[in-house]
Amino acid sequence: MSLAISAAVALGVALVAVCVTFAIALARRRYDTIDTFWGLGFALVAVAAFPFGTGDLWLRLLVTGLTVVWGLRLSLHLHLRNSKQPEDPRYARMVERAGARPAPRLFVRVYLVQALVLWFVSLPVLAAQHGTGIGVTGWLGVAVWLAGFGFETIGDEQLRRFRADPANRGRVLDTGLWRYTRHPNYFGDACVWWGLYLLACSTWVGAATVLSPVAMTIALAKGTGKPLLEKGLHRTRPAYAYYVERTSGFFPLPPRRAAIRRSARR
Numbered sequence: 001m002s003l004a005i006s007a008a009v010a011l012g013v014a015l016v017a018v019c020v021t022f023a024i025a026l027a028r029r030r031y032d033t034i035d036t037f038w039g040l041g042f043a044l045v046a047v048a049a050f051p052f053g054t055g056d057l058w059l060r061l062l063v064t065g066l067t068v069v070w071g072l073r074l075s076l077h078l079h080l081r082n083s084k085q086p087e088d089p090r091y092a093r094m095v096e097r098a099g100a101r102p103a104p105r106l107f108v109r110v111y112l113v114q115a116l117v118l119w120f121v122s123l124p125v126l127a128a129q130h131g132t133g134i135g136v137t138g139w140l141g142v143a144v145w146l147a148g149f150g151f152e153t154i155g156d157e158q159l160r161r162f163r164a165d166p167a168n169r170g171r172v173l174d175t176g177l178w179r180y181t182r183h184p185n186y187f188g189d190a191c192v193w194w195g196l197y198l199l200a201c202s203t204w205v206g207a208a209t210v211l212s213p214v215a216m217t218i219a220l221a222k223g224t225g226k227p228l229l230e231k232g233l234h235r236t237r238p239a240y241a242y243y244v245e246r247t248s249g250f251f252p253l254p255p256r257r258a259a260i261r262r263s264a265r266r
Contacts, residue, residue, distance in 0.1 A: 002052065002053075002054045002130060003126065003127060003130050003205060005052050006049040006052045006053065006126045006129060006130070007119075007123070007126055009048055009049050009052055010045045010048065010049050010119055010122055010126055011119045013044055013045050013048040013049075014041060014044075014045055014115040014116075014118050014119045014122075015112075015115050017037065017040075017041055017044055017115075018034075018037070018041070018111050018112065018114060018115040018118075019111075021033055021034060021037040021041075021111065022034075022107055022111045025111075026103060030082075030087050030091075031087070031091040031094070031095065031102075031106055031110065032082055032087055032088040032090075032091045034110060034111055034114055035078045035082060035088070036075050036078050036079040036082065037075070037114075038074065038075065038078070038114070038118070039070065039071035039072065039073070039074030039075040039078070040071055040072065040075040041071070041114075041115075041118045042067055042070070042071040042118060042121075042122055042125075043067060043068040043070075043071035043072055043075075045118065045119070045122045045125070045126075046063070046064045046067040046068060046071075046122070046125050046129075047064065047068065049125075049126050049129060050064050050129060052129075053126075053129030053130055054129075054130050055128070055129055055130040055131040055132060055202075056131060056132060056133045056134070056202075058133075058134065059128060059129075059131045059132075059133055059134050059138065059199065059202065060128070060129045060131075062134065062138075062142070062199065063125055063128040063129060063131075063196060063199045063200070064125070064129065066142075066145055066192075066195075066196065066199075067122075067125050067196065069149075070145075070149060070192050073149075073153065074152075074189075077156050081160070091106075091110075094106060094109075094110065117215070117219070120211075120212055120215060121193065121212050121213075121215060121216050122212070123209040123212045124193070124196050124197040124199070124200040124206060124209045124212050124213065125196055125200070127200040127203065127205055127206035127209050128196065128199045128200035128202075128206055130203065130205070130206075131199070131200060131202035131203055131206055132202045132203060133202055134199070134202070135202055137198050137199075137201045137202065138198065138199045138201075138202060140198055141194075141195045141196065141197070141198025141199040141201075142195065142199070143195070144191055144194055144195035144198060145191070145192050145195030145196060145199075146195075147188075147191055147195075148187075148188040148189065148190065148191025148192040148193075148194070148195060149188065149191075149192055150188070151177065151184050151185070151187055151188030151191060151252075152184070152185045152187075152188025152189050152191075152192065153188070154176070154177055154184070155176075155177045155178065155183075155184030155185040155187075155188060156185050158173065158175075158176040158177060158178060158184075159173060159178070159185070172240050172243045174243055174247065177252070178247075179247070179255060180247070180248060180252040180253060180254065180255070181247065181248045181249070181250060181251065181252040181253070182243065182244065182247050182248065182249055182250075183220075183249070183250060184252070186220040186221065186250065187220075187250055187251065187252065189216070189220055190213070190216060190217040190220050190221070193212070193213040193216045193217070194213045194217075196213075197209065197210065197212065197213040220250075221249075221250045
């Protein structure tokens with residue numbers, strides 16, 4: 001019952017926060033405002049549900065703190081990145097397809113869906129706030145979270161520096177972490193949520209929330225993350241096809257040597 005209360009509070013917070021974000025998006029005339037909200041939304045849900053947690057205090061503090069740190073960093077990064085660029089082309093295409101009145105359709109299909117996904121993905125955090133303690137699995141979760149957070153943060157910073165150099169215009173970043181995976185930030189993001197899930201595994205209810213990190217991983221690797229981004233890169237950067245041949249799409253792996261040799265001959 002206590003977890004159900006936390007889940008209800010989290011859902012209410014997510015819905016209200018998305019409505020506020022949508023109002024801000026209309027005022028800014030930028031529907032990609034939801035990207036900035038994404039990480040912040042998880043932080044808000046974790047903090048709002050914290051007082052309703054009944055589990056071990058140190059576990060509650062740890063899982064809430066890790067969620068807030070990840071969420072605030074991601075939101076700040078996306079805000080700084082997006083504020084210097086025009087509306088994300090993905091949202092521009094959605095507006096174009098929506099017709100004369102895009103606002104209601106985007107609210108339902110993007111903003112409301114994001115609120116529900118955010119709530120569902122947050123379930124391990126809510127369950128961990130009712131957990132019995134950290135334990136071995138919990139410390140393993142912290143290690144996975146740290147690896148993911150590092151991957152995501154370093155990958156984002158490497159990409160920011162690459163884009164900031166005018167000499168790299170039209171080129172493809174294939175050094176640093178980007179040498180081993182085409183999306184170190186997405187891979188790191190997935191690891192963060194698997195780490196938070198492991199922190200929830202001190203109870204069977206927490207372990208049962210496994211579909212939440214699965215859903216996040218699928219969304220990043222197969223859904224709205226990697227595929228949509230790569231579709232645009234294939235159109236705008238011819239060299240990206242060679243990069244795809246030799247570089248892992250998600251999990252970090254050594255570059256494929258045969259593809260490297262083919263690219264060199266070309």
